[in-house]
Amino acid sequence: MEAHVTAHARYVIADIDNRLYGSFLEHLGRAVYTGIYEPDHPTADENGMRRDVIDLVRELDTPICRYPGGNFVSAYNWEDGIGPKDERPTRLDLAWHTSESNQVGIHEFAEWAKAANTEMMLAVNLGSRGLDDARNFVEYVNHPGGSYWSDLRKKNGRADPWDVRLWCLGNEMDGPWQVGHKSAAEYGHLANETAKALRAFDDKLDLIVCGSSHSDMATYPQWEATVLESTYDQVDFISLHMYFENYEKNTAEYLALPEKLDRYIGTVGGVIDYVKAKRRAKHDVKISFDEWNVWYHERKNDAKRMKEWGWPHAPALLEDIYNFEDVLQVGCILNTFIRRSDLVRIACIAQLVNVIAPIMTSPGGGAWKQTIYHPFHFASRFGRGTALQLDVDCPSYDADIASGVSYLDIAGVHESNAGTLTFFAVNRNGAEPMDIEISVEGFGEAKSVEHTLIKHDDLEATNTEANPENVKPETKGGASISGGKVAVTVPQHSYSMIRVQL
Numbered sequence: 001m002e003a004h005v006t007a008h009a010r011y012v013i014a015d016i017d018n019r020l021y022g023s024f025l026e027h028l029g030r031a032v033y034t035g036i037y038e039p040d041h042p043t044a045d046e047n048g049m050r051r052d053v054i055d056l057v058r059e060l061d062t063p064i065c066r067y068p069g070g071n072f073v074s075a076y077n078w079e080d081g082i083g084p085k086d087e088r089p090t091r092l093d094l095a096w097h098t099s100e101s102n103q104v105g106i107h108e109f110a111e112w113a114k115a116a117n118t119e120m121m122l123a124v125n126l127g128s129r130g131l132d133d134a135r136n137f138v139e140y141v142n143h144p145g146g147s148y149w150s151d152l153r154k155k156n157g158r159a160d161p162w163d164v165r166l167w168c169l170g171n172e173m174d175g176p177w178q179v180g181h182k183s184a185a186e187y188g189h190l191a192n193e194t195a196k197a198l199r200a201f202d203d204k205l206d207l208i209v210c211g212s213s214h215s216d217m218a219t220y221p222q223w224e225a226t227v228l229e230s231t232y233d234q235v236d237f238i239s240l241h242m243y244f245e246n247y248e249k250n251t252a253e254y255l256a257l258p259e260k261l262d263r264y265i266g267t268v269g270g271v272i273d274y275v276k277a278k279r280r281a282k283h284d285v286k287i288s289f290d291e292w293n294v295w296y297h298e299r300k301n302d303a304k305r306m307k308e309w310g311w312p313h314a315p316a317l318l319e320d321i322y323n324f325e326d327v328l329q330v331g332c333i334l335n336t337f338i339r340r341s342d343l344v345r346i347a348c349i350a351q352l353v354n355v356i357a358p359i360m361t362s363p364g365g366g367a368w369k370q371t372i373y374h375p376f377h378f379a380s381r382f383g384r385g386t387a388l389q390l391d392v393d394c395p396s397y398d399a400d401i402a403s404g405v406s407y408l409d410i411a412g413v414h415e416s417n418a419g420t421l422t423f424f425a426v427n428r429n430g431a432e433p434m435d436i437e438i439s440v441e442g443f444g445e446a447k448s449v450e451h452t453l454i455k456h457d458d459l460e461a462t463n464t465e466a467n468p469e470n471v472k473p474e475t476k477g478g479a480s481i482s483g484g485k486v487a488v489t490v491p492q493h494s495y496s497m498i499r500v501q502l
Helices: 051-060 071-075 106-115 131-142 148-155 184-201 222-231 251-256 258-278 299-308 324-339 373-382
Strands: 002-008 012-015 022-024 064-067 091-093 098-100 119-124 166-169 206-210 237-244 286-294 344-350 359-361 367-369 386-388 391-393 408-415 420-427 434-441 448-454 474-476 480-482 485-490 494-501
Touching: 002 408, 002 420, 022 286, 051 359, 051 367, 051 373, 064 344, 106 119, 119 131, 131 148, 131 184, 166 184, 184 206, 184 222, 206 222, 222 237, 222 258, 237 258, 237 344, 251 258, 251 324, 258 286, 258 324, 286 324, 324 373, 324 408, 324 420, 324 494, 373 420, 373 448, 373 494, 408 434, 420 434, 434 494, 448 480, 448 485, 485 494
Parallel strands: 002 434, 022 064, 022 344, 064 119, 119 166, 166 206, 206 237, 237 286, 286 344
Antiparallel strands: 002 391, 012 386, 091 098, 359 367, 386 408, 408 420, 420 494, 434 485, 448 474, 448 494, 480 485
8 A cells, every 4th residue: 555645845734732642630439649759659859749740741742741631620719628637537539439638739739740740721710619629720720829728838938929821611511411500691600700710810821611512412513613602712722522432443443533533623623713713712722731641441340339338538540551453543633733733722632541541550669661752752752843735646545434434644843953853653544554655855865864763463462560561662664765655664553753853
């Protein structure tokens, strides 16, 4: 099978916002406790945070981390997580039917974020609480001093404000499962009034309003239209979420699902344009795709288990063990975000540690990279710069979700400072290798090319603590450049990163 791709310096999509490679940590399962925080662990720092996990997060170079939820935030009292640890209350978390010790709160998370070289992206509770608690939280986090909440922060050991720029106005408020679920009109009014209050404190904040939890919601896309008509003048982003499943064990259909993601983004982009025109607005609202990942391996089992247990603290929950097939899917999802980077400026893989995550830990033991760590790492490290509008000529197949799904899923990024072109390529074809020819035009002379491959003969292959490198990248020979054309052959069902030095 052959594929022909053209990349031209003048045909670009957008400068990619580094926050496209954001992450997410929720008080859910073992994401926090025995994930990032384990005071008795051999690698624990002075704050009780696992250094082995911090090292893996720093390697990912994820620029932002969303916290503390997620469904958890919709019944969360942020004040429970401040002050002396021995005085913090244990609360019942209604979202995941567990007990929350509150041993990690905003102070501990902020110290972890600093150590992990990531910026905080905080969510306020607009489910069980509202405007007043949101403004108090923002004042506690961001005000220098001289007020009740800022002085309480100082009393609790943090003199300087954290100056957090990104604030989520609730989480998945369209979902009936959400504590404090609201109609679009109810939520739009509350979010707008909350945004106005936060802007009265600091009009330079970046505010994110809730869009649809997924594109199969009965209220989609009317939800976006109603909410944005109420909030457009006060917000900067609208949040979207999507998870990917393969219960049917049909790889071709599974790998076609990013076509649905692309339509989702395009539709909401159209709604944004409509509301902007209707309101005669000057500023642009963009998309924060702040929950995305593969999630199905343990989902049904977990739903049963939550009905059977009492209120455990930090149980194993949503601990999907990812396989090589998921590498291909995550690669396609990231490629979609790059190709839509004019609209999607922020995205957060959900989640970062243990809970549907690229990083896994064993309590008291090791930390290791799941299979999906690798495509996310490549995109985060090498997918920064300018997204290219590629012309792709390749055979395709028809799937239930869409017709004409290209066997080659590819995205390209030009890093002018580094003088590189990077192409992320997924061969969706499970039967044939693919000969890819990339014409590089308008960039100057292409000097060299490097091909890094992730491939395993078993789609079900996983990484474990005992065998953490079962699925891993390897540098391959065979890629060549001649006359401004890059030639590389990739195996069937494979992920490739092709780096051209200019």
